[in-house]
Structure formats: structure tokens, C-alpha cells
Amino acid sequence: MKTDELIDMLSTNVEPVKQGRLRKTLVWALVVGGAAAFCVMLATVGLRTGLTDGFLPGYLTLKLLFTLSLIGVGAALLERLMRPGQDGRKLFAFVLLPFIIVVCAGVASLVFGQPMAWGRMIFGMQWATCLLCIPLFAVVPFAALIWALRKGAPTDLTRAGAIAGLVAGALSATAYAFHCPDDSVPFIAIWYGTLVALCGVLGAMVGPRLLRW
Amino acid sequence: MDVRSSEPELRALMIAGLDGDATAHRALLEKLSGQLRAYFKRQLNRIGRGPVEAEDLVQEALIAIHTRRHTYDRSQLFTPWVYAIARYKFLDYLRRTKVSAADVPIDEAQELAVHDDSAHVESSLDLKRLLAELSPRARQTIQYVKLDGLSVSEAAARSGMSESAVKVSVHRGLKALARLIREEKRS
Numbered sequence: 001m002k003t004d005e006l007i008d009m010l011s012t013n014v015e016p017v018k019q020g021r022l023r024k025t026l027v028w029a030l031v032v033g034g035a036a037a038f039c040v041m042l043a044t045v046g047l048r049t050g051l052t053d054g055f056l057p058g059y060l061t062l063k064l065l066f067t068l069s070l071i072g073v074g075a076a077l078l079e080r081l082m083r084p085g086q087d088g089r090k091l092f093a094f095v096l097l098p099f100i101i102v103v104c105a106g107v108a109s110l111v112f113g114q115p116m117a118w119g120r121m122i123f124g125m126q127w128a129t130c131l132l133c134i135p136l137f138a139v140v141p142f143a144a145l146i147w148a149l150r151k152g153a154p155t156d157l158t159r160a161g162a163i164a165g166l167v168a169g170a171l172s173a174t175a176y177a178f179h180c181p182d183d184s185v186p187f188i189a190i191w192y193g194t195l196v197a198l199c200g201v202l203g204a205m206v207g208p209r210l211l212r213w
Numbered sequence: 214m215d216v217r218s219s220e221p222e223l224r225a226l227m228i229a230g231l232d233g234d235a236t237a238h239r240a241l242l243e244k245l246s247g248q249l250r251a252y253f254k255r256q257l258n259r260i261g262r263g264p265v266e267a268e269d270l271v272q273e274a275l276i277a278i279h280t281r282r283h284t285y286d287r288s289q290l291f292t293p294w295v296y297a298i299a300r301y302k303f304l305d306y307l308r309r310t311k312v313s314a315a316d317v318p319i320d321e322a323q324e325l326a327v328h329d330d331s332a333h334v335e336s337s338l339d340l341k342r343l344l345a346e347l348s349p350r351a352r353q354t355i356q357y358v359k360l361d362g363l364s365v366s367e368a369a370a371r372s373g374m375s376e377s378a379v380k381v382s383v384h385r386g387l388k389a390l391a392r393l394i395r396e397e398k399r400s
Binding site for chain 2: 007012015016017022082086
């Protein structure tokens with residue numbers, strides 16, 4: 001085939017492209033993924049008792065600050081990573097910030113807490129449930145984000161997969177926070193932090209396979 | 214071709230094409246094909262591959278630029294967008310053909326726009342045969358709209374589909390075509 005023939009074909013009847021289509025796709029994936037994670041949480045472990053009173057307790061606020069800040073930075077990064085030529089390098093450091101803050105806060109509260117209570121602070125009541133639920137709830141959001149990325153043209157597939165995994169993990173942790181009965185800061189730092197980061201690592205591993213175009 | 218003079222020109226053509234200006238879109242693809250050809254030939258030359266492979270890559274990149282043009286953010290520079298696609302397609306080619314990327318120094322962004330090459334080599338791809346592999350619906354709509362030059366409404370009337378279904382079918386068909394080309398070249 002001659003390249004001129006191909007150009008002829010591609011430039012016959014050129015449709016106008018709506019602006020903002022790609023961003024809308026990403027927002028859809030975040031909303032659908034987040035809603036799905038929440039529904040899976042309701043269907044499996046259910047809401048924490050006392051949460052139905054309709055106010056936002058302090059312990060939930062803390063968890064949500066961590067997860068929502070990750071979702072915010074991650075979504076902004078994905079919006080760049082799904083476009084060729086934009087690596088979002090400046091934003092990348094901001095992904096680490098919520099992790100650093102929560103780990104520092106966790107260490108501080110251990111240092112100022114009673115060593116006798118460390119075991120309870122770290123393992124809480126349901127560390128094993130947390131360990132299972134966060135990766136499990138992240139599956140649908142991850143699939144939704146990969147679908148959205150495939151509508152774009154990511155050129156750094158490992159990085160795009162990592163951030164998709166991280167945001168899926170953070171969406172999942174947000175849903176899990178509405179069940180989670182453990183409120184100590186070290187618990188959030190260790191279990192939420194590690195599991196969300198793990199989702200990012202898994203995303204980086206499967207990204208190149210899923211996102212190729 | 215000078216980088217500084219081509220960026221605003223290419224970007225203007227791209228934006229006009231995004232707004233539906235077919236003449237601008239054609240001019241853009243023609244200009245880019247020269248730059249892409251020079252880029253791919255130079256890269257392939259380093260690993261001892263010839264102009265036919267370069268032409269395959271030019272065509273693959275042109276289809277990618279066309280079917281993924283909605284990923285271009287109008288507020289950004291155009292050259293880095295195009296270069297990132299060309300570089301991605303080249304690295305993808307290396308991966309598929311099992312050449313280690315470490316063996317090949319990858320050019321910097323500005324190099325794409327510095328050279329131009331309008332040699333007319335045919336690629337190894339056979340458009341008719343590739344089209345035959347598409348779904349009947351995609352093949353028919355691409356034939357009507359992209360090859361015969363019928364308007365979308367004429368194609369819709371002739372195939373008994375709605376206009377938006379025709380548009381979707383053409384877009385999906387071109388993406389499927391890009392996929393077939395990619396698989397074709399797996400060696």
C-alpha cells in the first residue's frame with residue numbers, strides 16, 4: 001500500500017472531534033468504579049454500625065483525607081498519562097505526599113502512645129478483613145480505569161498502569177473506610193498505605209499487557 | 214524543515230482538522246508522513262532494517278495519529294504529542310520484533326521535525342486484504358465513507374444504519390485496522 005492512498009482514506013470525510021471527550025471518559029470510569037467498590041462493600045461486609053446517623057465522624061474523615069487526596073492527584077495524573085507527550089512529571093511527587101504524611105502521623109502516634117497499646121494500634125480488630133477487602137474491592141475500579149485509559153493513548157504503560165492501580169486501590173479503600181472499625185493512625189498508615197501501594201505495584205505489572213495499542 | 218516554523222503550522226492544521234477541516238487534516242498527514250519517514254528510517258538504519266519496514270511504521274503511526282487525535286490537548290504543543298506517538302510506535306516495534314531497546318539510542322524530540330523524507334516506497338501492507346479481515350459492517354462503512362467518499366448521511370441511507378452508527382462503525386473499523394496492521398508485523 002502506498003502511504004498516499006492511506007492519507008487519502010484517512011482524510012476523506014473527517015469528522016469534527018468534540019473537546020473534553022477523553023476527560024469525560026475518565027470521570028465516568030472514576031464514578032462507576034467508585035460506586036461499584038461501594039456496592040461490593042455494602043454487599044459483603046456492610047456499613048459500620050453507627051455510621052447511618054448521617055454525620056461524618058472524625059475517624060472516617062482521617063481515612064477519607066488520605067484516600068481522596070490520592071484519588072485527586074491520581075486522577076489528574078491519569079488525565080495526562082492517557083495523552084501522548086504529557087508525562088505529568090511535576091505531579092508525580094504529589095502521589096507520595098499522602099503516603100509520607102500518613103506514615104509520619106502513624107509513627108508519631110506510636111511514639112507518643114503507650115508501647116503496651118502498640119499491638120492493638122497496629123493490628124486493630126480486623127486487619128485480616130482489610131487485607132482481603134481492599135484488593136478485592138479494587139478489581140472493578142481497576143477494570144474501569146483500564147477501559148478509560150484504552151480510550152486514550154498512553155505511551156508510558158507501566159506508569160499509567162501503576163497510577164490506575166493506585167487510584168483503584170484508593171477508591172477501594174474509600175469504600176472500605178465505611179466499614180472499617182479500626183481508627184488508629186498506625187493502622188491506617190500500615191494497612192491502607194501498604195495495600196493501596198500494592199494495588200499500584202500490581203497495576204504497574206499488568207499495565208503494559210493491558211494497555212498496548 | 215525548521216522546528217520553530219513547523220510547530221505553529223502543524224498545530225494550526227491539527228486544530229483545523231479536529232474541527233472537521235478535511236483539507237487541513239490531509240495537509241497535516243502529508244507533512245507528518247515526510248517527517249515520520251525520515252525519523253523511522255534513521256532509527257531502523259541503526260538496527261539494520263530497511264525502508265519497507267520504515268514505511269510500515271509510517272503508516273501505522275499515521276493511522277494512530279488519526280484514530281487517537283482526540284487525545285491531543287489543544288492547549289499543549291503539538292510536536293511533543295506527535296513525537297510521543299512516533300516514539301511509542303517505534304519502541305512497540307522493537308518489542309514485537311525482539312530487538313532490545315537498549316541497543317538503540319532513541320532520538321530526542323526535536324529530531325523528528327528537523328528532517329523530511331518524501332521517498333515513495335510502498336509498505337508491505339495490503340489494504341484490500343486487511344479490509345477483508347474486518348467485520349462486514351465495518352468494511353462496508355469504511356468503503357462508503359473513507360474510500361468512495363460518500364457523505365455520512367448517504368452511507369447511512371445506503372446501509373440502513375443511523376448516521377451516528379456509521380460514524381462509530383468507521384472509527385472502530387479504523388482502530389481494528391490499526392490492530393491488524395500491528396499484528397501483521399509481529400515476527
